[in-house]
Amino acid sequence: MNPTGIAVALLQAVFVIACAPLLVGWTRLVRARLEGRVGAPIRQPWRDLRKWFVKERMVSEHTGWVFALAPLVLTGSAVLVAALVPSLSTSSALDQVGDLFAVVYLLLLGTVALSLAGLDAGTAFGGMGASREMTITAIAEPTVLVAIFALSVSAGSSNLGVIVADTLSRPSAAASPTNLLALAALAVVTVAETGRIPVDNPSTHLELTMIHEAMTLEFSGPDLAMIELAAHVRLVVFLTLLANLFVPWGIATTAQPLHLLVAAGAVLVKLTVLATIVATVEVFLAKVRLFRVPELLAASFVLAFLAVTASFFLA
Amino acid sequence: MNTTEAAFIAMAVAASAAVAAAIVLPARSRVVWVGVFTALSATAGGVASLAVLVGGDSFVTVIPDVFPLGGVRLEFDALSALFTFGTALVAVPAAVYGIGYSGQGPSSRPAQAAWPVLVWSVMMVPAAGNAIGLIALWELMALSSTVLVLAEHHHNAEARRAGQWYVAMTHLSLLAIALALFILVHQTGGESFAAMRAGAANVGPVAASTVFLLALVGFGVKAGVVPLHVWLPRAHPEAPSHVSALMSGAMVKLGVYGLLRVGWDLLDGGPLWWGAVVLTVGLISAMFGILHALVASDLKRLLAYSTTENVGLIFVGVGAAGMFAASDNRPLAAVALAAALLHVLNHGAFKGLLFLGAGSVLTATGTRNLDHMGGLGRRMPVTAATFAIGGMALAALPPLNGFVSEWLLLQSLVHSLPSEAASVAVAMPVAVAVVALTGGLAAAAFVKAFGSAFLAMPRSAEAEAAHESPFTMRTGMIALAGVCIALALLPTLLANPLERAIAPATGIADGAPISTNGVYVHLAGIQAGLSPLMLTLGLLIGVVAVFAVVRRSRARSTVRDIPPWGCGRTLQTSRMEYTATSFAEPLQRVFDDVLHPEIDVVVDHHTESRHYVESIRYHSETRDGIENRLYEPLLAVARRWGDRARSVQNGSIHRYLTYSLVVTVVVLLVSQ
């Protein structure tokens, strides 16, 4: 737990938080361009966040401390995860504090906090969003953990730094069936957990089609800003995991400023590519019915299971 | 006399004092003194266990000629001490809680007398060192818990039925355990555990497997694994809440203890398929338990099924450890077993806490039905906060203790490959998948239970009129919440005790499975690291940092006490909230094939026209699938044979005289 390691962890957190709204802005811009529109500039989500801080915070009479605490827990856990994931360097002080399992369960903590807030609102929409969100999260869990299993078999550990270092040291492993299958499985889970099409439409206005949005209908002002920022950060965290666990080249293995700068540039390029893919998928695919989502997640589970089997037979 | 011996004597003395208080004292002071003495007895048990776990003490003693068949031998090693420690952790707060709870409910002499007996026998079972001792203490535990399950049967028909199921199942377990021990005694020629250990080589593989399977059935009934779990969701809800807390938190763990003791200690381990069977049983129990917990509207039934799920997870750890040990991966086996034992302690703490909270809600609202609760967070803040802590541990969320043992279990499963045994290679991914799914579903169950009971608006008049529990109940809950937090932040303190518990009893002596420097946790032979303390610290820093950023903006512009946004609707009542049943409905639909819910919709039409609806009745029930498909047919067959046998006894005196004549003639002929 040396000072350099702590500095790297803090830097990663700040980096992810700063880039997250910009990356979401990029996603919206790509989607707009594909639809033939101009779209808002990339910095628009930051403007929205700044604006929400001057809005009133409305607290309904039936809510309690859960409604007040949930945005804090959601955003706090997102910040911790932003510091944990190896976006810039593997020499962060938090490397021994939490591994990939810890990241997954911290994200689950945020989801549970938001679901409870949705129930605390006391409206039918809040309950509906909470119910659907927990259903999808529960069914996505096996895929996530079995995919982590596959990764840790090849790397020998579920520790984030070790997985990254392992792929760096064995470049051919990046194209192995294990890694490719695990990547496909985690890509589907990313879409499910971050609420993008084809699982959930982030810009829908029809309450009966909402999942994530339904839980946030009651929030306003600074609380809404926190929840939106946490959603952006969670998307970037998932994309960073996809990028740096499977295609880690460019990441720094030390804490030297020059290496960190190069790593920042590399991860930004990878994130931009991934965000473009997410936006393109949103334009080309339609949202599936809620009760078809378990089938989609079951298919991703099969991919993850095959990844583990491949890791055993090709060990 | 060492500390352990003194503590054992104190345990017995305090328990006797409690029983005496129950019999002698009048109602008002009865509950107080029973609670105090039971808590003292449990504390003594905790001291005894700590003396062994931390201090390295040991305790062996023989009390001869207690029963016609022999004496009782007590042998208290580190493995026993771990389980007794887990019991003490739950029993002390539960006893304090029981003072306030019984003050409002069951304070009859039998119930009050049975409570300290139950606590004492649950603490003593791990200390049994011979077959007679184990059977005697097991039966004592069964009898005292039956009395307590039936404590409220006067005004509750459900409690009577629960008692019947419980008595039947617990004696089935006694039969199986007695048979297993009998075979062991016969094969090894010795009655005490030490003699069995010494003679373990004489037990042939067939006999060993028979003993193991009988022990699995017998101890599995007590542990509540599928398909022997049917008594659990009936008995645990009906018992008084502090009793349920002890039963779910400590008594079911004795099933795990027995399996470890017989399978590993006395039988000296076994072939790979033993571990595979335990693993499979564990996986099925975990899935079945959590699915039924998810669709249960009765809060205590939900918690009871969740106990089945968690015991399933413990069995997964034990089974995996067995498989690893048999395939020559002893360090990993030690880690898996450490995970299972840590979960024994953790589950005891958080499940005990949740049952105490459920009891608090029950006394305040008079109902266990989640669909009739709501808004209790505002009316019962202490109960809500402690229930939240227990529930978060149930959902295995960081930073609480459920996460640490789940992490440990996953690490042991994940490092199993590459392995030489093909069955391990097949089983482990399935195990990880099932553990993951149950973890996700457990989080959903927690959100459902906590959200329906404590959040938003009350759904019934009783919930609206609820108020916080009395002081002793609150103290019990807060104490147990403190235990959960301590276990969450400082699991490193348990590293040495776990090593002591695992190594000698199970023969895995390859060093400490968990090594720690107090802050970080490292696992032997595996590259894995976690720091629960640092993770909690990081989370707190994150939350505080975010709070600091938004604090001024929030304080400046908060508008309170406005109606929620309901799409401009003019009427906003609690009828518009989601109920617990509706929350679980999507998952119920996804798992339709396993749950087979029975849904009845009865539509009453208006007398004047079929096109107008007067009322709609919706009834949805998910019954226990195993009870329906396994037990009901068996019971039906038994009833049919019983009916046929009844014709033997038709009341005719002539026929009875003929029976006597025939039997006398046969006996005379045979004895020639």
Place this chain on the structure above:
Amino acid sequence: MLRLLRTILRAGRATEPGPSADPSLVLPSHAGRLRGSLQVRLVDAGSCNGCEAEFAAAFGPVYDAERFGVRLVASPRHADALVVTGPVTRNMAVPLAKTWEATPGPKLVIALGDCAKDCGVFAGGHGVHGSVSDVVPVDVEIPGCPPSPDVIVAAMRRVAGG
């Protein structure tokens, strides 16, 4: 999917250069705090849907109001401006008031179309309660029956501080 790709490539950018912000609109002082980001909640208080069609077109590819920082949201708690169309019918009077109360300040009400301004052709109808200003305070009026999308975009741009 390939057909969609071909359509995208062939259509290119459909957006026309947008109108500049309407300088004639007078905004209340608190509108300045929303500068650059305007979330809009559309409330149909009883319109014939003509204004809705034009409003939808204003957010379509040709007029693209989103490029000026304007976004549609589902909940009034998320909104800065309520765009109200149609004369306020009797059934929608209370819901409209509740929607306005549910919106956090600083907030604006934009009356879209002649009906919202003064009931238009439906003035005096048996189901009509009144104009929007009879129920909630109106800050901006966009006249027209229906107003064309570029008039709408010009007004939005002015409100968003473009």
